[in-house]
Structure formats: C-alpha cells, structure tokens
Amino acid sequence: MNNLPRIHYLLLLTTLLTQLPLFQSSYHEYQEALSKSILFFEGQRSGYLPQDQRVTWRANSGLSDGWTYNTELTGGYYDAGDNVKFGFPMAFTTTMLSWSVIEFGDLMPPNELRNSLVAIRWATDYLLKTVSQPNRIFVQVGDPHADHNCWERPEDMDTPRTVYAVDAPNPASDVAGETAAALAASSMAFRSSDPGYAETLLRNAIKAFQFADSYRGAYSDNSNIRDGACPFYCDFDGYQDELLWGAAWLRRASSDDTYLSYLQNNGKTLGADDNINEFGWDNKHAGLNVLVSKEVLEGDMYSLQSYKASADSFMCTLIPESSSSHIEYSPGGLIYKPGGSNLQHATTISFLLVAYANYLERTSQAVNCGNVNVGPYSLRQQAKRQVDYILGDNPMGLSYMVGYSDHYPQRIHHRGSSLPSVKDHPEFIACKEGSVYFNSSNPNPNVHVGAIVGGPSQDDSYDDNRDDFRKSEPTTYINAPFVGVLAYFAANPNFS
DSSP states (O other), X not given: OOOHHHHHHHHHHHHHHHHSOGGGXXXXXXXXXXXXXXXXXXXXXXXXXOTTOSOTTOOOBOTTTTGGGTSOOOOSBOOSSSSOEEHHHHHHHHHHHHHHHHHHGGGSOHHHHHHHHHHHHHHHHHHHHHTOSTTEXXXXXXXXXXXXTOXXXXXXXXXXXXXXXXXXXXXXXXXXXXXXXXXXXXXXXXXXXXXXXXXXXXXXXXXXXXXXXXXXXXXXXXXXXXXXHTTXXXXXSOSHHHHHHHHHHHHHHHOOHHHHHHHHHHTTTTTGGGOOOOOSSSOOHHHHHHHHHHHHHHHOOGGGHHHHHHHHHHHHHHOTTSTTOOOOBOTTSOBOOSSSOTHHHHHHHHHHHHHHHHHHHHTTXXXXXXXXXXXXXXXXXXXXXXXXXXXXXXXXXXXXXXXXSSOOOSSOXXXXXXXXXXXXOOSOOOTTTTHHHHSOOSOOSSOXXXXXXXXXXXXXOOOOOTTOHHHHOXXXXXXXXXXHHHHHHHHXXXXX
C-alpha cells in the first residue's frame, strides 16, 4: 500500500494546525467564571456590609447617604471604579441580573442562585428607597466631579454626597422607566423564594412606571440633574425606549393586559420600529424586542409581531454568513462598537443571543435571514465566541475577567482595588494622597475577583494601564448580563 497520500495529508494537517490562532482552542471553566462574575458585585457594595461579606478588602461606606434630604439612601452599588451611585445604570444592572435569574436561574447551582438573588436584593433594597416618596425619584448620590477629582477609597470618602432628585411634574422617564423594569423583573426573580418581597417589588414597579409615563422626558434635561449626570450617564438616546421597556417587564411580571395594550398602542410613536441594533444602559431597543418576542413565540401574541420582526432583524445583523450582517468585529472576533467600555456590548449582545436561542428552541423555530436560516445553535455559537474571547481566547491571551486564569489585568481603574485595604492600612488616605497609588506601575493590591474590564481596542490590543479608564475600568452593567450567559454555558458546555 502506498503511504504517500497519507503522509501528504498528515503534513498538510500539521501545517494547517500550526497556522490556526492558539486562542481558538482553550477549554474554559464556565462554572468558575460564573461564581466569580457574581462575587464581583460584593466589591461594588455601598452601605453597611454584612457579616457574610466575602470580599474582605471592602468595608462600610456611604453611611450618611441621603441626609441632605433627611432620608435614608444607604446601600446600592457604585457603578464602576468610582464612588458614585448613578441610578440609571444601577437600575439597568438590576434588570439584567434579574433577567439572568429568570431565564437561566434553574441552570445555576443552588448556592450561586442564592448569591445572585443576594446581589439583586442589594440593589433592589436601594431602588425601593429611591421611589419611596410620592411624586419624587432619587436618581443619584454623590457629586461625580468632586469624586473623580480624588483617588480615594469609598471607606475614606469625604467628597460631597450630593443627592439628585426629580420631583413631579419634572420628567425622569428614563430612570423611572428603567427602575420600573428592574423592580418588575426582580419581582419575578424572587417570586418563588420570597413572595412577600416580590409583591412589594411589583407594587413599586407599577408606581415607578406611572411616574415615568405621566411626566415624559429625559432626567438629564432637568437643570438640577444635568451637571451631575452628564457626561457620565446622560440620556443620549432618548427616554422612549425605557417607557416601552418598563411596560414590557410589567406585562411579563403581572400578565396585566394594560401593559399589553401599552406595547401595542405606543410601539410606533415611541420608536419600537426604529430597528436600533444596540442594547445597554442607555438604549433598550434590541433587548426590548427580544423580551417581547417571547410572548409572540410562546404565547402566539401576533399583535406584537413587529417587535419579533425587529428582534429577527437584529439577530441577522450578528451572523457573519447573513446578507444583512453589519455588526463590526475585531480581527480576533470580538463584537466592537466605538466609545469605550466595549465589553458592555459583547456581554449584553451575548445575553440576547442565548435568550433568543432559548425562545426559538422551545417553539422549534428559526430566523430567516434571507440567504440563510439561523437556528438556536448558530446564535449560541456566536455568543460562545464572545464568552471565550472575554475569558482568554483572544490575540492577547488575556482573560478580561480579573482573577480568572493566570493572565488577567493587574492594574484596573478602580479606587478600592488599587488603594490598600482599610484592614491593611487603617489610616485615612485623603483625596490627593491616593494619587501615588493611581500613578504606581505596581499591580493593584486588592484583586477584584470577577470584575470584567472595559476591554481591548478595535485591533484587539490591551495595555494594562490604570489611567486608561475606557479599557481598564470594570462596571456593574458589563458583569450583570454575563451572569446569565455563563449560567447557560456552565450547564451546557457542549451545547447543540
């Protein structure tokens, strides 16, 4: 027998294998990543920390929050690497943590489901305080300009804890609408384990939505809010999507036909047909369409068909083989959108891919992308590429989740992580005294396990620099959707 063709074949195979990027062949511990992605939220806590606090380099902070309004506004989360509590992204974080539990909680190990609910409750307890007074919503605590001028531990914080509130008839449709979504979604997450708390959440969600819908407009258009919210969490994309988003979550949480009618009657006027292919703290369109599609697919609610058409269209933009593909990818395969903190797009879009795949699978359907039919497997495949990229299958060979694998960012833009812990350095570190730690080239002394940083450039490069906040700063809303995605892949590492 002539072995020559076989030898040629083996040589060709060897050549091909050596040319493949190494970052495509890793194995990932999705369960470990899931645990760490949830743990991250304990490092972001504001307020009185509990006895079972696992992130031990943190301590109590922001204990007088709310005093200028003679009200109690302790708790909640710092949004990122600073010490400000921004209501808009915090509410979105809460919605996505809750959606993660609603959609994928039954796949989580019991202890991680419990940890996820604890993470949600840390936010919802605070959000309930923000809507506790009639015709008022508290939208932010902390002067961001003073805060950003200091490099200071939250435990040492002596910058103004300015309270930003919107009183009717002034508008806050965006923050109130997102708060309604967060409270409605979390009511579903708690329904089986704490029905009394779930009822409280739903009741307050309805109240928040009434404020949002009655006084329409963007919160950052109020003169007393603009200087605090902007340019950080200005409403850049309009408030209309939050009204539909809040209504959609109230429909799902309550099954009340009032909200079904709202979605049917206000879709066009509030821009549901705009086909905006984005999903994040400021723009809810793609998430709204996926969420509402569940009722079309599983409940035959054809009056909402236009939302499903938009969701289908969005999915087709993500599939490279589709003729309507137009999402930008980095050379290494990461979904890329300009503007910094790019991994927020990768995690939110991955969540929508996996959630929509579930809806399609339960109803044995696929998406018609013109030249190709796309089923659940293809959508999960796209999501898995993003997940694996974030966890280390990338040209840098770097996990963008801190504390996962042996190679991860060491100098993240995060005050509490980069300054010595109050347990190791009990002496007060003043506003400008922290600069020496900010400017240091040493790794952060406190490893913020589970934190996902902003991520690499469009060319997949990443410089591990504390001062490059667009790349090196973690945020709660990068992590929140990733919890659900990781829960899916931890339970289905070899999905089909």
